[in-house]
Amino acid sequence: MDYKNIAKRIIDLRDADLALRQRLVQNGLLGEGYNEEMEELHNRNATLLNDIIDKIGYPTIDKVGEEASEAAWLVIQHAIGQPNFMKRCRELLKTAVSEHRADPRSLAYLTDRIAVFEGKPQLYGTQFDWDENGELSPARYDRIDRVNKRRRAIGLNTLEEQTILIRQRAKHERETPPKDMDKRKHQADAWKRKVGWAR
Structure with a gap:
């Protein structure tokens, strides 16, 4: 090979x-x-x-x-x-x-991404999305102390630290929140059904 x-x-x-x-x-x-x-x-x-x-x-x-x-x-x-x-x-x-x-960090990110698309809480807090205040925030996760314990175990920073970094990067890349959050949510839900994440 x-x-x-x-x-x-x-x-x-x-x-x-x-x-x-x-x-x-x-x-x-x-x-x-x-x-x-x-x-x-x-x-x-x-x-x-x-x-x-x-x-x-x-x-x-x-x-x-x-x-x-x-x-x-x-x-x-x-x-x-x-x-x-x-x-x-x-x-x-x-x-x-x-x-x-x-790398176990790769598994953490992939596990979280799948959980978010399936509408489940993430374990490591690696996935972010725009919140109602127009800020990038972690998608739903279980308790913050558990999340940070799991993150530390695989060499990641805390979720609080990561949130600051993610928001700084978005600003640097001139990313802005969607103009119509409701419309975006409806489109995302329809897309998830279309590709098989949801029914």
Whole structure:
């Protein structure tokens, strides 16, 4: 198996994702719903990565190196229109983390993202969204002391510290809250039903 070539392919998927995101940020097109071009890229990347996973299993650090393993996680994290793929990867990643072949922080982020899309409280407080005050805040989570204990166990800062950083980044990238929160919520709910996160 040519892991070096596979690693390069995974990194190329990540680079295409980040380049598109940067272009959308520069053009002020990030924030109002799920950008159509971004959705297409995320779905295409998920399909290509799924094919790779079919061949080699989860792209662990020992197989493809740290950079490509992190790149694979980013592609999975952004594959929000592919619930089955994300859940499959979460199970594979759980095994890889238990074998010390992947970063537990990757599993925390993926676990939280899936929980949020399923309407469940997150465990690590990694997922943020706009609140009614127009601020980025953590999506629903269980008790803050438990969240911070879990975060510390895998080397993350506190949720309070992370909230400050997330808000600073949004300001730097000129992200603004949606103009119509109710409309955005209805659109998000319809999209979740369409792709299979909700019924």
